[in-house]
Every structure is written in structure tokens, then in C-alpha cells.
Amino acid sequence: MTETDKIPPPNFIRNIIREDLKQNKNNGSVHTRFPPEPNGYLHVGHAKSICLNFGIAAENKGGLCNLRFDDTNPEKEDVEYTKAIMADVRWLGFDWEDRLYYASDYFEQLYDYAVQLIKDGKAYIDSLSAEQMREYRGTLTKPGRESPDRNRSVEENLDLFRRMRAGEFDEGEYLVRAKIDMTSPNINMRDPAIYRIKKANHHRTGDRWCIYPMYDYTHCISDALEGITHSICTLEFEDHRPLYDWCLDQLPVPCHPQQIEFARLNLNYTVMSKRKLNELVNEGYVTGWDDPRMPTIVGMRRRGYTPAAIRDFCERIGVTKNDTVIDMSVLENSVREDLDETARRVMAVLRPLRVVITNYPENSTEELDAPYHPNKPEMGSRRVPFSRVIYIEQDDFMENPPKKFFRLSPGAEVRLRYAYFIKCEEVIKDKQTGAVIELRCSYDPQTKGGNAPDGRKVKGTLHWVSADHAFKSEVRLFDRLFTVPVPDGEGDWKSVINPGSVEVLKDACLEPGLAGAKPEERFQFERLGYFCADHKDSTQGKPVFNRTVTLRDSWAKVDKQVK
């Protein structure tokens, strides 16, 4: 994302558009839209669609992308979601300018068009019950039968439709159907419903309507009314395209957009359906839609993912019609790549082990200079306090180290980053448990800053925090939400939820400057990973941190091989 002039990789949709432009189709314009239903929060799958639609608009001269809420089902939708969706799209870095639309804005026009269809004998009012509808529809292999109401007169249809709108009937009593073909091999064309009665309050139109248009009928017309040129949607709508085209062919709409379908995103070790995400929230498996383990935009944001990283990820995975599952490592790679460039390095000890530097003067403190980024001096530096008692990571000490372990062990010498070389002289253990509770080390005053004048080298460099100056706070570590790569493939997907997907460390010791971290501020805790100050649980002067992603860890591999 640093190169603004980077040419996006080709994909079949961009190829179609390039070809259309060459033919001067749509007078050379490109107009897309992102059409979420406001019935839940957005997830990375939506991010793929957002990046595609807004991206295509942005990379073509004069290209535009609308934000349109597909709000035709009042029972499931809510303003809470529209607000959250707008915030997410904006946070991802996209702008619909003044083109915010709602399908509900078109209800009157949609009604008029339906009247038109009825007058033209292309739609009728049906009184079949839902169960009867199902029977008449036939099956995948057997054609359907025509409803007895199919040849109701235009006058009667018109009257009934008017009375439906007027609220004279109960839900389910009547329904408007397109008159297409009950024997079509495509079930979507067997006289699909286009209007149903719902005596529900709509989040925008209130109680003005008691009949609501169906998706297939609404979506294509909304696209046409907005002058959309390319209506990009996911694969499951491929079968609906003939219906999309049919509706537009019957009506005097301003234009006829081209529907193009692509495969939705699947990520391993997580689930992506709104229904399942909803269950995770409602049944308490996670703390909310914005739980840092969730693949939602708000969840990833809270975890510390950046908009640039998510955009980069969406670019890398490509756009095709293949049914695929993307490896989580691709996402993590995008995040690390962005954060490596932008995050300041600081020190934090997650699981503290007390170290007393026996030959360092008591009650003495010095400040050591530590740059914020090893490769970017322009990011500046800060002073970190050093004193006689410090904490190091428990993992950085082993009493009986395996080969190639170049951290601290009895008699070994290591560097404390930006400070001194220390040597482990004595190991103090708990008399009861035998656990190592303290290390006694000596330091070499000659090695201040981290280099020895005599040229001797150490293999390991450890991060540390001065005990008296440590800012103690909470740090949360996250792991994958599921224990198997494709939970959807499991009979009971909830049986493979990872019980250890979150670990809360209450006693982490952070360098003092971190007490001033702002909500959503991101850092690299050296040698541990990238962390983000939680915007929800942090309080003034007491930020708590979420681990976004670990650093790549080649020691973990060596360690595994040794064992």
C-alpha cells in the first residue's frame, strides 16, 4: 500500500471491465456498488467485496462506487447495523461521497413497476399458502405446476395489489409473483415471489408499508436506478442472473447493469457466515461482534489489524470463481508487513522472571537510549530506565538448555537490549515447588549500550523491563478460534471451537512509556509480536493490550526439531 501507483493484479472481473471500456460500453463509465443487508456486522469476506467494488471504481477514470443498504426485510434489519457498516467501510479507507442509498428509498418506484408488470400480464397475485407454493414448485428434477391464480384478470390483480398495500390482508394471505415459467429447469424462474405482506415496522420507512419487495426484484431495479454498470456479487447468485435480467427486460428502467459473480472468501480456522458468527456472539463463545478473535471488521480492528493490511490481503488472494479456503498465514503476512514498517518498537515482559544484577549499585537508575525502529532512525527514540532489579521473560531462561539455545542459562552471557551484557551466576528456586523464581546475575559495566570493547560477542539479546519502573498491565494473547482448518466441514461446528483461543496475562510488565499509549495505538513488543491498545477496556493511564499477531519465530521451529 506504500506504492500508490501499483498496478492491481489482473482478475477476470477487471478483464471484463477493461474489455467493456475498450468497446466503449456504458459510454466508457464504470459504476459499482457495495450492497450489504443491514442485518449484521461486516466481516473479512465483505472486505473482499468492498475492496473489489470500491477498488474497481477508483482505478478507472471517473469510476464511482455507491454504498447501498439492501433493506427489504424489516424483520431482520436495524439501524444499529447501518451505522456499524458505514463506520467499517470508512475505516477500511473507502468513501461513497454523497452516494449513500437504501433500497427502501425505491419502495414507491418498485411498487409502480410492479403495477406495470401486473398491467402487462407479467405478474399476478397468488393466494397459495407457503406449503402449497412448495408443492406447486416441483423439485430439482420435476417441473412445477401453475397456480390456479395464475390467470386471474389484470383488473382483479390490480385491485388485490392495491388492497395488499392498504393493509386489508394478513401476512401470507396473498403474494405477488412474476409470471415466468413453472417448468423452467432453473427453479428461480418458476414464478418467483416479488412482493410479500409483512406487517412489520421498517427501520427507515416505519409503518408506511405492509408489503415489501423481494431481493431478486429489488436488487436489479435498484442497480438500474443508480446507473450501475457492473453489479458484482457472490457465486450463489449465479442462478439468479436470468431472473435479474428478466425483471430489467420487462421494465422501462434507465439501464441494464451486468451481473458478475465471484467466489466468496473462506479463511481457515474460522467461520464466515453471519448466522454462525451470530451464534458465537449470542451463545457467549466470544465477547461480542468486536471480540478480537472474530473475523469481523470490528473484531480485527480491535485486535490491531490495519486497514492497509486488510486491503493488501484482499488484493493478494485474488478474485476468481474457484471455491477456495485461504490460509490464515496470508492475512498474518499482510499484517506483519504493514506493522513492520509502521509500528514503534518497545519492550514488554509478558511472563516476568525477576533478575537481580548483584554488582549493579543499589538505589541507582540510569536512562538508556533506545531507538523506536532499528531501520528507521527518523522514528526517533526514547529513554528507558535501567536499575538493579529487572524482569526478563521466563522463556528466556533455561536451567538445562538444549543445543542452539542462545538465551540465558547458568553461566551463560547475553545482552540486554540497549543495556548491558549480563551473566547468570545463580539460580534461586522456590523451596516448595522447585520453580525458578529469581536469577542472580552480574553485569559488565564496559558493555553499556550493548557492545563489548574487547570485541567479545554474545549470541542472544533479551528484552527486559526495570522492576521498579515497570508499568504493570493486562495483555491478551489470541489463538485461532477453531481447532480444525475447516469447521464448516464438521458435523457439529461448535464442537471444534478452540477452548484456548484467548489467554489473559494480568501481570505483564511493560516499559513505563506504554502507560501513555492511546486507544488503538500499535506497537511491536520486541521479540514478541505486534500489540494494540484495546479501545474498549483501556482506561486513562492504564491501557491494556491485545496481541495482533506474533513475530515470525524461527526458534520455535528449531525448538521443535530438537525435541
Add this chain to the structure above:
RNA sequence: UGGGGUGUAGCCAAGCGGUAAGGCACGGGACUUUGACUCCCGCAUUCCCAGGUUCGAAUCCUGGCACCCCAGCCA
């Protein structure tokens, strides 16, 4: 044994009749005051399978096979 789609490496993905890009992952090495970053090197004689057309096929033709989607008054 209805219709619509899709099959290129462990995971993604370019390719569109001229002799298999790239990314992730993985393996090896260099550098290193983060076992990070960075940098080198390696990683499909073969494109779901079988035939055919062609001087030449992942690309064209024929026939199989596998997987995904569709029977809401959801989107």
C-alpha cells in the same frame, strides 16, 4: 440420469495455441543489538483423467471423474 458453476504446487493465483508468472507456506544460506526485518538460493518436465486435432495443447474438440450452489413469502 434437472439446472448453474469450478478443477494449474501444501494454500491462493497468472496464463487465453508457441513450450508453466507471482504471493503465502516450506527447505537451505547470508546479515543481524529483535532467533524480527532484509537479502540470496531451492520448490509443477507438467496443468482433474482419457482420447483426439495440431509442427506445437494448461489453452481447441470429444468423453469421463470430482467438488460447490439452487426446491425461503431470506439476502
